[in-house]
Amino acid sequence: MAFESLSERLQSSIKKIRGQSSLTEENMDEMLREIRLxxxxxxxxxxxxxxxxxxxxxxxxxxxxxxxxxxxQMVVKIVHDELVELLGTEVSEINFTKKPTVIMMVGLQGAGKTTTGGKIANLIRKKYKKSPLLVAADIYRPAAIDQLETLGRSLDVPVFSKGTEVKPEQIVSEAMEYAKENNHDVILIDTAGRLHIDELLMDELLHIKEIAHPDEILLVVDALTGQDIVNVASSFNEKLSITGAVLTKLDGDARGGGALSIRHITQVPIKFIGTGEKLDALDLFYPERMADRILG
Structure with a gap:
């Protein structure tokens, strides 16, 4: 599980303090040094x-x-509260005030964007009783369109697709009309990713943003990315003003610390976490629960 080694280290350094009869500047510094490491x-x-x-x-x-x-106990409470503060003090749900609510999924290739879009559509349909429409706007990877259509079939969520020959901007524009005509109250746009951030990708995403006026721009990041997660999140946020992050592969055995940095660096909430391959393996992100888990 992500954070496993961090969990073990934090718990062992706190255990030492727990064993002390009193707290001195010296043993406090020693514990903080261990937490820092x-x-x-x-x-x-x-x-x-x-x-x-x-x-x-x-x-x-x-x-x-x-x-x-x-x-x-006092120190444990302070560390716990500080972790919650770092992760975002409250649960951040999707804002459904506008109809249709438009959600734009962005991120690098391989972060799990397409699958996450399907998982969010599934959650929205079950938990909020909405009628979502998935939009296949990643025309550069034919596999992405196939993948979205397969997901749509297995979840019983319609997918709006025009294949790979129509420009993404046109696909999104037509999808918006289609959603209104067919009473879909949530539109989830699956956009293209790249292996790294470049101008062409960002320009395209900006054009889609101008057409769709999304209520949410969710950045999908792979929790296994490590330090680079911060650069990725900062770049996307700078260009697109993202409204939230989704962390995938949190069930992996990575160090997971990049994920702890995202909110602090971008000031954007973590909205969802992906915890496995299954299509219902997606949860709202509860900062308090995560802090509890890290501190055991």
Whole structure:
């Protein structure tokens, strides 16, 4: 599971503090040093680590923890609260105020964008009782269109597709009309990805944004990406003003720390997490639960 090694390291450094009868500046510094190393080794961005450690230290020193009878418990609570703060204090759901609600899925190739679009459509239909339409706007990878159509069939969600010969902008424009005529109240647009960020990709995504006026632009990122996740998220956010992130492959055994950095760096909430291959393996992201899990 992602965060496993981080979890183990954090828990062992906190356990040492728990065993102390009192908290001194010395054992506090020792614990913070271990937490810092644990976070850095887990691939958390160094700026994020720096401010995390600073906040924990300030709170611990400022809350009469030093003289308290249970310094360990106080420190655990401070670290826990700080983790929740880092991950985003509350659950961030999709805003369905506009009809149809337009959701644009963006991200690099291989992050799991197409599958995630299908999973979100499935969740929206079951949990919110909406009628979603999937739009195949990735014309550069014929496999992406096939994949979306296969997903649509297995989920019983219609897919709007024009093949690979029509420009993405035209596909999106026609899909918007189709959705209105057929009473679809949510439109999910699967856009093209690249192996890396380039001008052509961003220009196309900007054109689609201008046509569709999306209510949500969700950046799909692979939790196994590590440090680079921060650069990817920053670039997409700078160009498109994303409204949320979706973390995929959180069931992998990676260090997962890049995921902890996303919200702090972009100030954009993590909305969903993908936790496996199955089409219902997608959950809303609960920061509190994730912090609980990391701290065991």
């Amino acid at each position: 644990a976070l850095l080794e887990a691939d958390v961005n160094f700026k994020v680590v720096k401010s995390f450690i600073q906040n924990v230290k300030e709170k611990a020193l400022g809350q009469d923890v030093m003289g308290s009878l249970t310094p360990g």
